[in-house]
Amino acid sequence: MEVMKKIKIAQVVGNARAGGVISCVLNFYRNIDRDRFQFDFYTYGPSSHDKEIMELGGRVFYIPDVLSFFKSVSAMKSHFKKENYYAVHAHLTSLSFVPLLAAKRVGVKNRICHAHSTSHKSEKVWLVKNTLKHISKLYPTRLAGCSKLSNNWLYGKKKGEDAFLLRNAIDLTRFRPDAEREAEMKAELGLEGKKVVGCICRFEFQKNIPFLIDAFASLLLEDKNAHLVLVGGGSEEKEILEKIVNYGISENVHILRETQKPEDYFAAFDLFVLPSRFEGLPLVAVEAQAMGIPCLLSDLITDEVNVTGECRFLSIQSFGAWAEKMLDMLASAKRYDAMDKITAAGYDIKRESKRLEEFYLSLGGER
Numbered sequence: 001m002e003v004m005k006k007i008k009i010a011q012v013v014g015n016a017r018a019g020g021v022i023s024c025v026l027n028f029y030r031n032i033d034r035d036r037f038q039f040d041f042y043t044y045g046p047s048s049h050d051k052e053i054m055e056l057g058g059r060v061f062y063i064p065d066v067l068s069f070f071k072s073v074s075a076m077k078s079h080f081k082k083e084n085y086y087a088v089h090a091h092l093t094s095l096s097f098v099p100l101l102a103a104k105r106v107g108v109k110n111r112i113c114h115a116h117s118t119s120h121k122s123e124k125v126w127l128v129k130n131t132l133k134h135i136s137k138l139y140p141t142r143l144a145g146c147s148k149l150s151n152n153w154l155y156g157k158k159k160g161e162d163a164f165l166l167r168n169a170i171d172l173t174r175f176r177p178d179a180e181r182e183a184e185m186k187a188e189l190g191l192e193g194k195k196v197v198g199c200i201c202r203f204e205f206q207k208n209i210p211f212l213i214d215a216f217a218s219l220l221l222e223d224k225n226a227h228l229v230l231v232g233g234g235s236e237e238k239e240i241l242e243k244i245v246n247y248g249i250s251e252n253v254h255i256l257r258e259t260q261k262p263e264d265y266f267a268a269f270d271l272f273v274l275p276s277r278f279e280g281l282p283l284v285a286v287e288a289q290a291m292g293i294p295c296l297l298s299d300l301i302t303d304e305v306n307v308t309g310e311c312r313f314l315s316i317q318s319f320g321a322w323a324e325k326m327l328d329m330l331a332s333a334k335r336y337d338a339m340d341k342i343t344a345a346g347y348d349i350k351r352e353s354k355r356l357e358e359f360y361l362s363l364g365g366e367r
Helices: 020-031 050-055 069-083 097-105 126-135 148-155 157-162 179-188 209-220 237-247 262-266 283-290 319-332 339-344 349-363
Strands: 007-014 037-043 059-062 087-090 110-115 142-145 195-200 226-231 253-256 271-274 295-298 311-314
Touching (some): 007 020, 007 069, 007 097, 020 037, 020 050, 020 283, 037 069, 050 059, 069 097, 087 097, 097 110, 110 148, 142 148, 142 157, 148 157, 179 262, 209 226, 226 262, 237 253, 262 283, 271 283, 271 319, 283 339, 295 319, 311 319
Parallel strands (some): 195 226, 195 271, 226 253, 295 311
8 A cells, every 4th residue: 555645844933932933833733634744844943842843743954043044045945955845834924035035946836925923113123024025925936824914914915815814723622711720720820819910922022011011010009919920931021020120019920931731821811911012913812712811902913813802902002001901801801602703713723724734735736
C-alpha cells in the first residue's frame, strides 16, 4: 500500500517566544489533518512551543530576524530550496515580503501573505509599517488575514475584501465556563471573594498596559476589593512594575508568567480587559468570551471580535473613564454561555481547520 506523501508547508512566524501569532498557527496545526499536512515552523530562536511542534510531527527551523534582511533571506532560500515546500505561509504582516521574496527566488509556487495586525500613528514604526505594507503585495500568490480590518489595512480595501479570511479560532473543548474550575483558580491565586480584572498579553507598546495600571489605580480609590491579574511579560515590564510601586498598589496587582494553559487563568477573571492601541483580531478576547467573561476593549480593536455581544468598547483617551467602566462592569459581571454564538460566528477551531485544509488544497501546483 502506497503511503500518501504529506503536503509540506513552511509557516514563518518569527518571534515564537510570545504573542498570538505562534499560538494561532500552532492551534491550527493541532487540529488540521496531520496525516495529510506537515507544518514546519520558522522562528527566531528556541521557544517553549518547540517540543509540542515536534511531537505533532512538525519541525522547527531557526532563522535570523527578518530585520537582518540579507542574512534572513539567504537562510530561508537555503531551507526553502532544500525542503521543496508546497507553500510558504508568512505570518509577519507587513514584513512578510521578506520570506516571500526568498520563496519566490527559489521557485516556491504558492506564497501566502497573512495579515495578523494593523498599526497606529502613535507607534514608533508606524511610518515604516505603512511603507512596507505596499511591498508586502509584491511577492505573494494569495492573500489571507485574521480579520477584515487587518486585511483592509495591509492590502487595501479592494484586495482586502478578496483575501482569504481565516479567523483566529479556538478549541471550544478547552475554553468554556466551568464553575468548579473558577472556584479552584480563585482559591489557588488567593483571590476568593475578590473582584478580579484580568488581562493576558505581551507587555509591549501595542497592548498599552501602563495605561491599564493608571486606570486600575483609579478604580481602587472606589473599590479596595478589586484585584488586577496580568499574565505575560515583555519590554514594558519594568515601567509597569514601577507604576505599581509608585501607586502603592502591589497587594492588589498580580503579575503571572505566560502559560500553555491560559484557560486556567481566565477561570479566575470576572472581567477581561484589553486597552490596545492597535490589533488585528485578538485571540485572547475570543477565548475570554468562550469562558463566559464580560470584556472591556479599546475602541481601536475591530468590533468583529464581539461575537457574543458581551464586549464593550471604550476610547483610551481617559484612564478615568476606564476606571468608571470597569467598576460598572464588575458590579454586574456574571458568567454566560455563548458556545452556539461563537461556533456560528466561525471561531470553532475544528471547523476553521477544515477551511484551512480546503484553502491549501485550492492552491494547486508543486515546485
